[in-house]
Amino acid sequence: MSVNLERRHSRWYEVILFSSLFQFILGFAVVVLLPNWIRWGELLLKLPLTETELNTVIANSIAYAISFFILHKFKRFPGTRSLPFIIPTILTSWLFVLSVLLFLREENYARQVLSYAFILAYVWAFLGYFLGRRYAQPKLALVPYGRALELEDTPHAIVTVLNKADLEGRRYDGIVADLHSTELPAEWERFLASCTLARIPVYHTQQLIESMTGRVKIDHLSENIFGSLLPSGMYSGFKRFFEVLLVLLAAPVWVPIMLLTGIVIKLESDGPMFFIQERVGLRNKDFKVYKLRSMCKDSEKDGAQFAQANDMRITRVGHFIRKTRLDEIPQFINVLKGDMSLIGPRPEQRAFVNQFEKEIPFYSYRHVVRPGITGWAQVVHGYAADADDTQVKIEHDFYYIKHFSLWLDILIVVKTIKTILTGFGAR
Template identity: 70%
Template sequence: MPKSFKRRHSRWYEVVLFNQVFLFLLGYAVVVLLPAWLRWGSVLFSWPLAESPLNTLLANSAAYILSSAVLRKFKRFHGRSSLSFIIPTMLAAWLGVVAILLFLREEYYARQVLTYSFLLANLWAFAGYFLGLRYSKPKLALVPFGRGMELADTSRAVVTVLTRPDLDGRRYDGIVADLHSVDLPDEWERFLARCTLARIPVFHTQQVIESVTGRVRVNHLSENIFGALLPSSTYLFIKRVVDTFLVLLAAPVWLPVMLVIGLIIKLESEGPMFFVQDRVGLGNKRFRMYKLRSMRMDSEKDGAQFAEEGDARVTRTGRFIRRTRLDEIPQFLNVLKGDMSLIGPRPEQIAFVEQFEKDIPFYSYRHVVRPGITGWAQVLHGYTADVDDTSVKIEHDFYYIKHFSLWLDILIVIKTIRTVLTGFGAR
């Protein structure tokens, strides 16, 4: 490896790490230390600290570290704007530490300082987001073979298409290459090896495409990717326990709401309050899924069909509960039974599953996890109305399975709140 190449780039990793640590510490000083200093002044430099400033510093520190970690994790998923995650993340972090203080019956802490830190944390995160858009777009060098050229026009980064296996003295945040391309010459492979030894990140094209789109393409799966798509059995078990606990904990809220809406449905139109339908779930097993009835009793007299925009089969109450997703409340019963999870790919009707398995490669692989009340495809793509829409939805489902984790589930919860408030994708 040429010494000049290594000399130019060997410090890249250290510089990036230093910048990240510096920004984290600067943010800590602004968000945590500044409000405390304005409140208590030189008292902060005396030891031991009084109980009130100590508890407040610990609470603000915990909230700042937690929110920073969560926002950093969120950046891994789906390269669209993360702007909408900032306030919910900060709110959850600071409400969480306040809840802990109340649970411990701790009386000595400064609510005003906590409030100021929460506001400053939001300002710091928003400032970082907008400055990042303007000044911190990643600079990527693109190896022009295989699927790499699909990223040439992306707006998420400054992309330079290389014409020869050399960086020509320029610094890049990473190299993007289709590592599975059979057309990749030996000299380019040696170039990628030199980049790796110089601590310059080399990204597989598929990684970057998935990050930008939030989808795993079903037409390019290989045996290795099937291994990557296998979800964690440990997290599957933890998720099942958490789902059950949360549904039971919230039962005093959702159960009366379900019964009241059910009574309104029966008063408005003939028929039962529930709509019960066979769906396909974990391991391709069939189960009976419950919903509050939003359509007339004869809605499927001509067989299973997609709901359309302004569907005449939907009742007046049905339009409201479909838009607000209240018709999904009875699926909490499916969660308790173990048929469904709170988060996962939406379960499809048997007729549609049989059709999609013929038309879409690897369709049944989405049944490797429990179906969910909400999911990655629902919050990004919305409602599907045909096979083409479903193909895109499946790619979102595969992305969810591949990145199956607590962080992605938290992100889906935040996006679901937006979906419920805006009615995105409802029909």
């Protein structure tokens, strides 16, 4: 059986292996080489290139490579379609290159060619998205034992449940099996080994469930890609330094907005400008979180409770600042103090933390990173209105901690901007 599989799938494996490289080279020809050819034509064949030609080719090459790399990185994360990120990614890439040229005071480059490449990058990206959408869903074969059947109805892939340990001549992008299942017969184990020898990817069920849902089941702890429970210490340090620098540089913008909004809050209703509340943060330590007050005075005199849709405690100004997330601005102070991060799990009140620690023994693992103003759970799931919603958000938080990285943070930033514009998840 392994010999037959090897013959059938060796070419298929090579196609998958080199598809990204082919996409990059073809896109490079369209986005980088074509505009230069339109501008200079056969002059490009006469080496060496002039300084203007060389600088223009290098600038467009760097911008294209950055945008290609970022858009492909985003595809790693579940529920992420590249369409919403095409415009900001390409715009940022070319602005970055242009900024470097301005910083270096380099004047020998063709602005017209840079503009052509910028436009062609959008055309190529959108064309690739709409043409590729038809073939974007992976084709998976499911081994019908253990938790693998949880993926049978997933909307993120074309799934075929195998009736016997044979692919029957069909091509699949991968095989999904619960490798920890005690029900898996020896015949199926030999089949999975044969698939691996034939270079057909075999995925563990847990890996695929997490990848397609953006959640980590909270029935057990799960190590990250480095085989550790601890997130990357190097990235944590870099993230902390960058966030403090960013908040300080942006202070001339957010401080006046915060003060003006606070004045409007004071004029509308009795009570303080700020709402200060105890929350639980890094290493399970309590801290005071600062927010602009969006509710009536003494809104939690009866104890901590979830905010509901159309909550009567929320003022008219409160509805607006919650929807636009202006009430979160004072948390930049928490970032400077080291209590919070710009991105991370939302900090909960001690009463809720104590409740969930009783229900989930390892709930405190959520506090291994700093809580954030925005996070994966906020942009994917929205606001938690009750205990059931909160449990789903915890699964999203565990996914963030497990995949703690620069690329996931960039994705969250882009999704947060979309959230602010649409008001998704606001209460």
